Amino acid sequence: MKPTNTADPEYFHKVVDCQYACPAHTPVPEYIRLIAAGRYSDAYLVNWESNVFPGVLGRTCDRPCEPACRRGRVEEEPVAICRLKRVAADFKGEVKQRMPQAPFAKNGKKIALVGGGPASLTVARDLAPQGYEIHLYDAQDKGGGFMRSQIPSFRLPESVLDEEVGYVLDLGIDAHFNHYVESLKDLLAKGYDAVFVGSGAPRGRDLNIPGREESAANIHIGIEWLANVAFNHISKIGRRVIVLGGGNTAMDCCRTARRLGGEEVKVLVRSPFADMKASPWEIEDAIAEDIPILDNHVPKEYVHENGQLKGVRFEKVKAVYDDKGKRTLVPTGEDLVFIEADDVICAVGQENSFPWIERDLGIQFDKWDVPMVDKLTFQSTLPKVFFGGDAAFGPANIITAVAHGHQAAVSIDLFCQGKAVGDRPAPGTKLVSTKMGIHEWNYDSQVADDARFAVPHAPKDKTLKDRKMEVELGFDLQTAYKEAERCLNCDVQTVFTEKLCIECDACVDICPTDCINFVTAEEDEAALRAKLRVPAKNDSQDICVSAPVATGRIMVKDENVCLHCGLCAERCPTAAWDMQKFLYSVTKASQVLKAG
Amino acid sequence: MTYIKPSFRHPELPVNDLGYTKKAYEGAISTLCAGCGHDSISGAIIQACFELSIEPHRVAKLSGIGCSSKTPTYFLGNSHGFNSVHGRMPSIATGANMANRDMIYIGVSGDGDTASIGMGQFVHAVRRNLNMMYVVENNGCYGLTKGQDSATADIGSQTKSGAPNLYEPIDLVTLALDLGATFVARSFSGDKEQLVPLIKAALSHRGFAFIDVISPCVTFNNTGKSTKSYDFVREHIEATGKMDFVPMKEEITTEYEPGNAQDVTMHDGSVMRFLKLDQEFDPTDRRATYNALQDAKEKGDILTGLLYVDPASQELHEVIQTSQKPLRTLTESELCPGQKALDAINAGLR
Ligand SMILES: Cc1cc2nc3c(=O)[nH]c(=O)nc-3n(C[C@H](O)[C@H](O)[C@H](O)COP(=O)(O)OP(=O)(O)OC[C@H]3O[C@@H](n4cnc5c(N)ncnc54)[C@H](O)[C@@H]3O)c2cc1C
Numbered sequence: 044m045k046p047t048n049t050a051d052p053e054y055f056h057k058v059v060d061c062q063y064a065c066p067a068h069t070p071v072p073e074y075i076r077l078i079a080a081g082r083y084s085d086a087y088l089v090n091w092e093s094n095v096f097p098g099v100l101g102r103t104c105d106r107p108c109e110p111a112c113r114r115g116r117v118e119e120e121p122v123a124i125c126r127l128k129r130v131a132a133d134f135k136g137e138v139k140q141r142m143p144q145a146p147f148a149k150n151g152k153k154i155a156l157v158g159g160g161p162a163s164l165t166v167a168r169d170l171a172p173q174g175y176e177i178h179l180y181d182a183q184d185k186g187g188g189f190m191r192s193q194i195p196s197f198r199l200p201e202s203v204l205d206e207e208v209g210y211v212l213d214l215g216i217d218a219h220f221n222h223y224v225e226s227l228k229d230l231l232a233k234g235y236d237a238v239f240v241g242s243g244a245p246r247g248r249d250l251n252i253p254g255r256e257e258s259a260a261n262i263h264i265g266i267e268w269l270a271n272v273a274f275n276h277i278s279k280i281g282r283r284v285i286v287l288g289g290g291n292t293a294m295d296c297c298r299t300a301r302r303l304g305g306e307e308v309k310v311l312v313r314s315p316f317a318d319m320k321a322s323p324w325e326i327e328d329a330i331a332e333d334i335p336i337l338d339n340h341v342p343k344e345y346v347h348e349n350g351q352l353k354g355v356r357f358e359k360v361k362a363v364y365d366d367k368g369k370r371t372l373v374p375t376g377e378d379l380v381f382i383e384a385d386d387v388i389c390a391v392g393q394e395n396s397f398p399w400i401e402r403d404l405g406i407q408f409d410k411w412d413v414p415m416v417d418k419l420t421f422q423s424t425l426p427k428v429f430f431g432g433d434a435a436f437g438p439a440n441i442i443t444a445v446a447h448g449h450q451a452a453v454s455i456d457l458f459c460q461g462k463a464v465g466d467r468p469a470p471g472t473k474l475v476s477t478k479m480g481i482h483e484w485n486y487d488s489q490v491a492d493d494a495r496f497a498v499p500h501a502p503k504d505k506t507l508k509d510r511k512m513e514v515e516l517g518f519d520l521q522t523a524y525k526e527a528e529r530c531l532n533c534d535v536q537t538v539f540t541e542k543l544c545i546e547c548d549a550c551v552d553i554c555p556t557d558c559i560n561f562v563t564a565e566e567d568e569a570a571l572r573a574k575l576r577v578p579a580k581n582d583s584q585d586i587c588v589s590a591p592v593a594t595g596r597i598m599v600k601d602e603n604v605c606l607h608c609g610l611c612a613e614r615c616p617t618a619a620w621d622m623q624k625f626l627y628s629v630t631k632a633s634q635v636l637k638a639g
Numbered sequence: 640m641t642y643i644k645p646s647f648r649h650p651e652l653p654v655n656d657l658g659y660t661k662k663a664y665e666g667a668i669s670t671l672c673a674g675c676g677h678d679s680i681s682g683a684i685i686q687a688c689f690e691l692s693i694e695p696h697r698v699a700k701l702s703g704i705g706c707s708s709k710t711p712t713y714f715l716g717n718s719h720g721f722n723s724v725h726g727r728m729p730s731i732a733t734g735a736n737m738a739n740r741d742m743i744y745i746g747v748s749g750d751g752d753t754a755s756i757g758m759g760q761f762v763h764a765v766r767r768n769l770n771m772m773y774v775v776e777n778n779g780c781y782g783l784t785k786g787q788d789s790a791t792a793d794i795g796s797q798t799k800s801g802a803p804n805l806y807e808p809i810d811l812v813t814l815a816l817d818l819g820a821t822f823v824a825r826s827f828s829g830d831k832e833q834l835v836p837l838i839k840a841a842l843s844h845r846g847f848a849f850i851d852v853i854s855p856c857v858t859f860n861n862t863g864k865s866t867k868s869y870d871f872v873r874e875h876i877e878a879t880g881k882m883d884f885v886p887m888k889e890e891i892t893t894e895y896e897p898g899n900a901q902d903v904t905m906h907d908g909s910v911m912r913f914l915k916l917d918q919e920f921d922p923t924d925r926r927a928t929y930n931a932l933q934d935a936k937e938k939g940d941i942l943t944g945l946l947y948v949d950p951a952s953q954e955l956h957e958v959i960q961t962s963q964k965p966l967r968t969l970t971e972s973e974l975c976p977g978q979k980a981l982d983a984i985n986a987g988l989r
């Protein structure tokens with residue numbers, strides 16, 4: 044095998060598991076250290092730079108970082124990355140003054156944004172300080188998109204959303220609320236240099252089974268119903284409620300129903316419990332609010348009497364997997380199950396819909412009627428129109444919408460300067476030694492043994508009475524500190540210099556997790572992985588391979604469970620190992636906050 | 640602050656027959672200089688005891704004074720230990736071994752601790768064939784007292800002080816052979832592939848198993864003019880062959896060309912298999928060992944490997960025919976068998 048090229052920014056980036064997994068590549072360990080140091084405003088701004096909505100995301104993010112977190116590979120649970128983000132937002136001081144201050148010198152370019160969700164707001168945040176004139180159109184009366192209309196206030200208080208949407212709009216965005224864009228053609232005619240479509244995936248799926256029409260008065264489409272609740276058009280629901288579906292929308296529907304008078308609220312899902320799409324923590328919270336989840340139930344019929352819904356009839360199924368692991372739900376043959384209900388909320392998915400985009404503008408749609416969008420540049424087949432967020436590739440989540448927004452902003456910026464959108468600027472990287480003295484590093488290299496701390500909840504008897512009362516209370520500062528100390532500082536990289544190594548084996552002997560090996564070279568990576576002290580079986584994690592050292596052997600480090608404890612560097616007599624902090628900043632249209 | 644070893648280990652660490660991972664054999668974090676050869680030897684002892692599935696509570700670690708003698712703190716933290724006065728480890732080991740023959744004794748000493756102040760003790764432990772493994776972590780200097788030349792330093796070798804050593808060195812391996820040692824090996828701290836099987840064999844040997852491990856002192860004796868530096872040792876090392884240690888319960892599966900491999904069966908049925916580099920060399924032939932040592936010395940090479948073993952060795956308890964039961968477990972009734980027994984003995988002497 045050839046020596047690893049650690050100069051490639053993606054090599055060390057991948058070692059920072061959380062940052063690598065985060066769609067927006069938030070420098071997680073960097074902000075966690077700032078929290079541990081009590082520098083909450085700084086921690087907030089590190090987040091704001093990269094994900095725009097730290098307070099919102101610190102409560103609602105889908106947290107793809109957590110399953111990726113290294114800590115979960117060496118013990119039970121990952122670091123509570125998401126809830127630490129909330130700590131930064133909860134305890135920060137004045138931050139607005141440190142953000143760019145409008146008005147900005149105009150650059151003469153005008154951009155339209157369709158939709159005011161996280162994707163569009165990110166484009167706005169990245170481009171406004173560059174002098175772009177930005178017109179944002181949204182059908183709702185305030186910004187935030189689904190974050191406002193869908194995510195219930197007991198998970199995301201309106202004040203938090205208002206604050207963070209406000210930071211963006213205050214950058215001099217020309218926002219047109221209560222303005223539904225009826226025609227892209229008309230919009231294009233207004234002479235924008237580029238248009239960004241961040242209109243989301245606004246159509247909730249219906250379930251057309253017998254009795255649908257007759258029971259219409261008591262059947263609600265999940266996302267429509269949630270929006271109606273959010274906008275105070277609905278404030279009550281029947282005593283017995285069935286929620287159909289197993290995703291996060293179903294979880295929000297059932298918990299909202301519990302707060303609007305639903306006493307017996309049940310979730311019924313087609314798939315086995317283990318296959319449910321909802322995040323485990325959302326399921327946990329629903330169950331904690333006395334909501335049973337019945338799995339393997341396929342709805343067959345809405346049962347009604349005299350135009351009044353009586354309940355739903357279900358067929359019981361079981362999951363059968365073929366050789367390829369493909370699942371089919373097969374009826375068990377048991378009798379159909381009837382469950383009584385006063386109302387049914389149907390939360391079985393959502394999809395894109397672009398009735399306002401004319402099909403003759405040059406924007407190609409695929410066979411599912413979804414626009415064809417470039418995965419890197421977010422450009423459509425009409426060069427000046429870009430897509431992002433749920434509108435681009437279907438429903439995902441806020442942090443994905445933000446990540447799309449950043450990349451679309453890069454493209455729009457390049458496009459407006461007449462440059463090729465495919466020529467992306469390189470990500471920013473910084474690699475600096477953390478050595479301070481004999482046993483001193485400028486990060487807390489000691490590995491804490493604590494198990495993950497749980498975020499306290501407000502008492503259920505109170506939260507169920509008030510749909511706007513936030514359930515999670517957030518960490519207090521003592522707990523936040525302890526949780527922050529669980530982070531392994533994966534961005535502090537182990538950097539090896541072959542020519543300094545005298546092959547004393549000290550690093551091999553001290554490494555608590557047997558990461559380091561000196562072995563004879565192999566052509567084949569699999570053969571090399573197999574002959575390490577502990578064979579490197581996790582192929583999703585790289586091995587770092589050195590050039591030959593004096594005896595001709597090579598150093599091979601398995602990155603998989605390195606604790607970044609620094610002991611290898613500590614015990615190395617020649618500083619052939621050094622612990623160097625790596626800061627990776629994803630390619631963006633600009634660094635919005637000035638360094639420092 | 641890094642000086643605290645995390646408690647997490649690799650989740651896929653192998654377990655041995657006792658169900659333990661290597662962690663059960665670790666000790667406290669070392670306070671020796673970074674890069675000290677002694678730490679590597681500790682690592683090899685940990686690995687060997689883990690692989691042999693030794694119950695940690697059956698081991699007693701014994702040492703004298705010196706950086707080397709400090710190391711028992713850094714391995715086998717769940718075992719017994721006794722840190723004796725400088726050079727007096729052999730007498731403590733003898734006493735302990737006499738009282739309890741069921742333990743496994745690991746003696747760790749330095750070249751100063753053994754070849755200077757402890758010489759008078761060392762030689763008697765060898766000639767009595769005391770059942771223990773005796774490791775000298777040989778760095779050619781008194782590390783703990785800042786690097787004075789020791790009695791194993793070669794003529795002309797220079798420590799950090801810069802003055803060449805003037806005196807003839809003591810070669811502990813030759814000395815041990817002269818005193819009738821039944822297991823004699825030499826190795827290098829930087830070669831665990833050789834050292835780990837040697838330690839396993841030494842721990843399985845019945846009698847005095849001596850290993851002289853060249854172990855560079857990074858701080859005081861790793862100079863360009865030292866013959867105990869990493870570079871010098873690597874350049875001059877010559878192995879007698881490659882040795883595999885196959886515990887009794889395992890089957891030998893690999894086949895070798897006849898003549899290239901030699902098996903030596905130990906008292907417990909374990910097998911040491913030598914893959915010989917030199918066809919002539921036979922580690923059970925004391926004379927061959929002398930010759931090989933002499934040849935290497937003339938070439939300026941450092942000969943390593945298992946140099947001599949007597950598989951039929953009789954350890955001290957066997958020689959003096961002590962009771963099979965450890966002496967420490969004998970009760971008053973066994974130790975004072977009463978008037979009748981005394982009368983019988985007296986009668987026998989008449
Ligand atoms: C019930 C529910 C709960 C969710 N919970 C979470 C969660 O906890 N965490 C998470 O990360 N994600 C969650 N999501 C997903 C998340 O809300 C979306 O992925 C995200 O908001 C998508 O952002 P976006 O910018 O693409 O569009 P959206 O947020 O959907 O915003 C699109 C906006 O465009 C407007 N619009 C559409 N068409 C037009 C038009 N023609 N003219 C003018 N305006 C228009 C809409 O009114 C809307 O305001 C949830 C989704 C649902 C349905």
Ligand SMILES: Cc1ncc(C[n+]2csc(CCOP(=O)(O)OP(=O)(O)O)c2C)c(N)n1
Binds near residue numbers: 704705751780782784
């Ligand atoms: C009776 C006595 N004399 C002298 C000393 C001082 N002393 C401590 S360690 C040491 C030499 C140790 O050398 P060595 O055994 O080679 O160990 P190393 O530190 O080199 O591993 C000496 C002379 C002592 N502790 N006790």
Ligand code: SF4
Binds near residue numbers: 059124530
């Ligand atoms: S331990 Fe810290 S830096 Fe490492 S993946 Fe988890 S949160 Fe990220």
Ligand code: SF4
Binds near residue numbers: 553556605
């Ligand atoms: S930082 Fe070094 S010693 Fe610590 S786990 Fe990683 S490789 Fe091992």
Ligand code: SF4
Binds near residue numbers: 614615616618674
């Ligand atoms: S501790 Fe340093 S010098 Fe020793 S083997 Fe490791 S990298 Fe090489």
Ligand SMILES: [Mg+2]
Binds near residue numbers: 705707751776777780
């Ligand atoms: Mg010494």
